[in-house]
Amino acid sequence: MLNIILLGPPGAGKGTQAARLQAGRGMVQLSTGDMLREAVAKGTPVGIKAKEIMARGELVSDAIVSALIGERLDASAEQGAIFDGFPRTKHQAAALEILLSQRNRKLDYVIELVVDEDELVRRIVGRFTCANCGAPYHDHFKLPAVPGVCDVCGSTEFKRRPDDNEETVRTRMAEYRAKTAPILPYYEEKGLVRRVDGMASVDDVAAQIDAILDGTA
Numbered sequence: 001m002l003n004i005i006l007l008g009p010p011g012a013g014k015g016t017q018a019a020r021l022q023a024g025r026g027m028v029q030l031s032t033g034d035m036l037r038e039a040v041a042k043g044t045p046v047g048i049k050a051k052e053i054m055a056r057g058e059l060v061s062d063a064i065v066s067a068l069i070g071e072r073l074d075a076s077a078e079q080g081a082i083f084d085g086f087p088r089t090k091h092q093a094a095a096l097e098i099l100l101s102q103r104n105r106k107l108d109y110v111i112e113l114v115v116d117e118d119e120l121v122r123r124i125v126g127r128f129t130c131a132n133c134g135a136p137y138h139d140h141f142k143l144p145a146v147p148g149v150c151d152v153c154g155s156t157e158f159k160r161r162p163d164d165n166e167e168t169v170r171t172r173m174a175e176y177r178a179k180t181a182p183i184l185p186y187y188e189e190k191g192l193v194r195r196v197d198g199m200a201s202v203d204d205v206a207a208q209i210d211a212i213l214d215g216t217a
């Protein structure tokens, strides 16, 4: 059972690769971004607090996201966890260590997706999903085969994340540089960091990650 962190700036491909690992290896994707968007959509107390912060591209409080991860961690006890978008600060990294050790679990790898920021803006600003089934699309890389109709479920409704505009993406990247990138040395000291070329194709990035997890890298 492996527990890994996927680390990288907005649009680096964390969610894409976490979903593939979940489908291919049965590991459990724990995405704090998805958990927060779910809370916002349901209008829970956490969602009400998080909504405006996320729309500005800033980070939600450490206490809120650490509690969300704590609530979901046990669901990955058998298959292992992929932490997607968590931890994002030194406090969150410390909280994760405690949450794992309380369960006699440990981190195996911190996989950094290394990418070019200008490409990330193009990736993020162009993405959209089917409003019904969540199938992902992109203005440049993947349009529906029939314009305006979801390939998977036939829905004609699509949506974009409110934080996927250029100005907010720049704030999200600044938050990454200021608060998240500084946690890398903490994991470097523990010998856990592995780097992959996040600019490669989705399949190639997946192959690089598989090689790390299989011990053949």
Ligand code: AP5
Residues within 6 Å of the ligand: 008, 009, 010, 011, 012, 013, 014, 015, 016, 017, 032, 033, 034, 036, 053, 054, 055, 057, 058, 059, 060, 061, 062, 065, 084, 085, 086, 087, 088, 092, 123, 124, 126, 127, 128, 136, 137, 138, 141, 163, 172, 198, 199, 200, 201, 202, 203, 205
């Ligand atoms: P979150 O949902 O975590 O967003 P993010 O980190 O900004 O990451 P994204 O989901 O935008 O990108 P990704 O790296 O997953 O890339 P993806 O695979 O989608 O967080 C949103 C907000 O929630 C934060 O701003 C914050 O407010 C709050 N939050 C969340 N967690 C928090 C925490 N721990 N603490 C505090 N606040 C927190 O790919 C992007 C696009 O590129 C897609 O279109 C995809 O198809 C495409 N793509 C992916 N890989 C490739 C490739 N190799 N080649 C070409 N295209 C690719």
